[in-house]
Amino acid sequence: MTLSGARALCGLTAQATPAGSGVTGRATLGHELWEADLPAGLDVMHSFRVTATGAGDVAVVALDTGVVTATNGSPTITDGDGNDFEGADLADMATLYGVLYEVVEGSDGYVSLGGMGTLPALTMGDGTSGQEQARCLLVSEAGVDVQLSTQTITLSAVGGDVRVTLLGSSS
DSSP: OOOOOOOOEEEEEEEEOOOSTTOOSOEEEEEEEEEOOOOTTOOEEEEEEEEOSSTTEEEEEETTTTEEEEEESOOEEESOBSBOTTSOBOOOOSEEEEEEEEEOTTOOSOEEEOOBTTBOOEEEOOSOTTOOOEEEEEEEEEEEEOTTOEEEEEEOSTTOEEEEEEEEEOO
């Protein structure tokens, strides 16, 4: 597979209006939209989905191969077979540059993601039924070595549903 135009965009801002006495104007807090400096030659990108069939279902993704397996319960795993979108075997990933987590709209419960390398552990969702879609993008412009690394995905409730997209390099 040949990739081109790999990009990661992110930003989060809000306007603040001071309420203090004698203070006027507005301030912009946060960070405007920025684009990460991703290197040329990224050649591994895949996306998979994990949906809980029982509370506490757990799946583990082998970051180097892209293979996702159930380790507790029996979550439904879609496109976690280590193949790309055309059904060809993925090149083994050596370095991860970006990962996007998307809690699918209508998902139930929490989605907990175990830390990997220098990237942190994360919990998404508010434990309510039918929550709005939540997203989290983690980017490492220097890349994270993923050889033999895994990430654990735990879904707290039946109907928990998360889509994960990984971008990296085989060298």
